[in-house]
Amino acid sequence: MRVDDRVHFCPPGRLIIGAGSRAQLPALVARLGYRQGVLVTDTFFSGHTPWVEEYVSAARALGIETLVFDGGAPDPTTTLCDQATAAIRAALDGHVPDHVIALGGGSNIDLAKVLCITLPTGRPTHDFVKGLSPSDRPIPFVALPTTAGTGSEATPGAILVDPENATKVAVMDNSLRPQVALIDPEFTYCCPPKVTADAGIDAFTHAIESYLTLDSSKFDRAGSADPGYSGRSSLTMIFAREAISLCARYLKRAYDDGADIEARTGMCYASLYAALSYGSAGLNAVHGIAYAVAGATHRSHGTTNAVMLPYVLAELAGTRAEELLDVARIFGIDSSDPGHAIGELCGQIRSLIGAVGIPTTLKKIGIEKASLPSLLEDALGVTRLARAFPVPDVKAAYARILHNAFEGELGKSLAV
Ligand SMILES: NC(=O)c1ccc[n+]([C@@H]2O[C@H](COP(=O)([O-])OP(=O)(O)OC[C@H]3O[C@@H](n4cnc5c(N)ncnc54)[C@H](O)[C@@H]3O)[C@@H](O)[C@H]2O)c1
Known part of the structure; x- marks a missing residue:
């Protein structure tokens, strides 16, 4: 509460x-x-x-x-x-x-x-x-x-x-x-590995992105009496946390062995719980930038989310450190040095993405450096998602994220 x-x-x-x-x-x-x-x-x-x-x-x-x-x-x-x-x-x-x-x-x-x-x-x-x-x-x-x-x-x-x-x-x-x-x-059960990976990372992204998103008390409902999305609350965060934990346990297992019924079932719950979180809390920068990347590359929704996720999390080290440390602990990372733990978390998530066969930089999915400014403009154009990114200067943050995701730069130890 x-x-x-x-x-x-x-x-x-x-x-x-x-x-x-x-x-x-x-x-x-x-x-x-x-x-x-x-x-x-x-x-x-x-x-x-x-x-x-x-x-x-x-x-x-x-x-x-x-x-x-x-x-x-x-x-x-x-x-x-x-x-x-x-x-x-x-x-x-x-x-x-x-x-x-x-x-x-x-x-x-x-x-x-x-x-x-x-x-x-x-x-x-x-x-x-x-x-x-x-x-x-x-x-x-x-x-x-x-x-x-x-x-x-x-x-x-x-x-x-x-x-x-x-x-x-x-x-x-x-x-x-x-x-x-x-x-x-x-x-x-019959999902091929590529679909399992894309969909699984999508669920994981929904969970983590909505766990870190703007608070319901700060969310602009634009005067709507029945908003589709209205920011994170203690209720949505219960579902998000459980979904993150299920993904940490089962995503790679479901990808490695499609006949692993416990892992398949675990990912079904993860996906639903993530949706019960983001389906009311809403999302922000990962999806906002991924929509622009999908427009430019026609790569799948899961892949374009996955490539952005670690770099967006690294950008949130300043404003969502506590929650990132919660996630780090779910991943079994020692959180006694916060900066190091968050760097380690971003690195582990990027490794997980690579381990399920998804590229881990914008360069690797075919984005040219020259197109970063137009990607930035398109991503900022998805205003409902940009407005929910909990940082003081969204435009500067999106520009840094795009640069880092292009170069594959992920500080091991982040300023918290
Ligand atoms: N409305 C929302 O809230 C929301 C949220 C996230 C993503 N999306 C959208 O969802 C789409 C991606 O959906 P997706 O990742 O579920 O994949 P998908 O629906 O695009 O399916 C991809 C391929 O996998 C096949 N497939 C699906 N289930 C299968 C199964 N059990 N066995 C074998 N093949 C199977 C499909 O036939 C298809 O060829 C994107 O267009 C994305 O924008 C919507």
């Missing part, structure tokens, strides 16, 4: 977790009174797993019809969202479905979130990038994540590539949070 906290905590409507829990879904959907749904996925799941067919036939036996749309793709664009809207509306011949289900990683979940708001009217995705109005009523949403993970099943936003923008854009509103988030760890 912290006396000055201003908690505005927004979890999904229902959270279901457990190996094999997908078998409960048809009866739950029937119980909720839904009868005509759209299941959004991609061809990996429709073609190479039994899960789509199993669900559709079990739901049909209970009187629920489901249209399968398997045109999902990694990092959905606003164009894909509009094409999917048109295709599904045509296939349903004017009928608006009463629920949307997403099966897949963050990409399919985000595409489905957008469809919840575009399918009723056919309006273009761009109409919702600036926010939803009270009269916009999204279709109820059920999220079945297959990666661990983005945590999109517990957040208010869909993150999209916009062909007209250098960085990613978001469609965001608390009404887009799922009615049901069902986490069946068995969905993640």
Whole structure:
């Protein structure tokens, strides 16, 4: 508890977790009174797993019809969202479905979130990038994540590539949070190592970034009565801390051995707990700069976050030393010399990123030195994230982070 906290905590409507829990879904959907749904996925799941067919036939036996749309793709664009809207509306011949289900990683979940708001009217995705109005009523949403993970099943936003923008854009509103988030760890067992690494580092980044972010008492809600993100609180920090601890224990294990069921399950909890933290607290510089790096390199979300993470943490040694020392202790680092411990933590995290096959400098992912100023401008342009970075001079801090991430400079002993 912290006396000055201003908690505005927004979890999904229902959270279901457990190996094999997908078998409960048809009866739950029937119980909720839904009868005509759209299941959004991609061809990996429709073609190479039994899960789509199993669900559709079990739901049909209970009187629920489901249209399968398997045109999902990694990092959905606003164009894909509009094409999917048109295709599904045509296939349903004017009928608006009463629920949307997403099966897949963050990409399919985000595409489905957008469809919840575009399918009723056919309006273009761009109409919702600036926010939803009270009269916009999204279709109820059920999220079945297959990666661990983005945590999109517990957040208010869909993150999209916009062909007209250098960085990613978001469609965001608390009404887009799922009615049901069902986490069946068995969905993640077939994740290949690259997806396991990217998604795992994404979850770790969510946990640590939201643990260190701006306090809820200082967060600018821009007058919103129902903010999607509102800064860290003692409540979000409980989830963040547990997620960091689970990632320290299980991320590398899940990458090394995809058949390690305890590690797979541990990472599912880590991903969800991280989302229960950042899904209300919000994020800052790692994601803000990573969106710009993703725009420039088209590398995956997990990779672009991972490459920035150690350098952002090093920059926070001055303003978030206490919390960084908490994290250092979780990693088994002796914290008696704070500067050394934080340097050691940043180094260990960078080694972990390298050990799961992700590049550890901007140079290594193909950024040219000459493009650092435009990256800085694009990153600062994601103002909702820049404003939440808890340092006195965000522009100077972002410039130092970009320089260090390009050169791979990580002081072993940091000024605290
Ligand atoms: N909305 C949010 O709150 C939020 C948060 C973080 C990230 N994101 C977005 O999520 C996306 C990244 O999602 P992701 O990391 O989950 O990956 P992804 O959804 O992009 O999937 C990557 C690939 O892995 C495959 N895949 C997924 N699960 C699999 C499984 N169990 N077995 C085999 N293959 C599998 C997919 O078919 C796809 O080809 C990015 O676009 C990012 O912007 C959204």
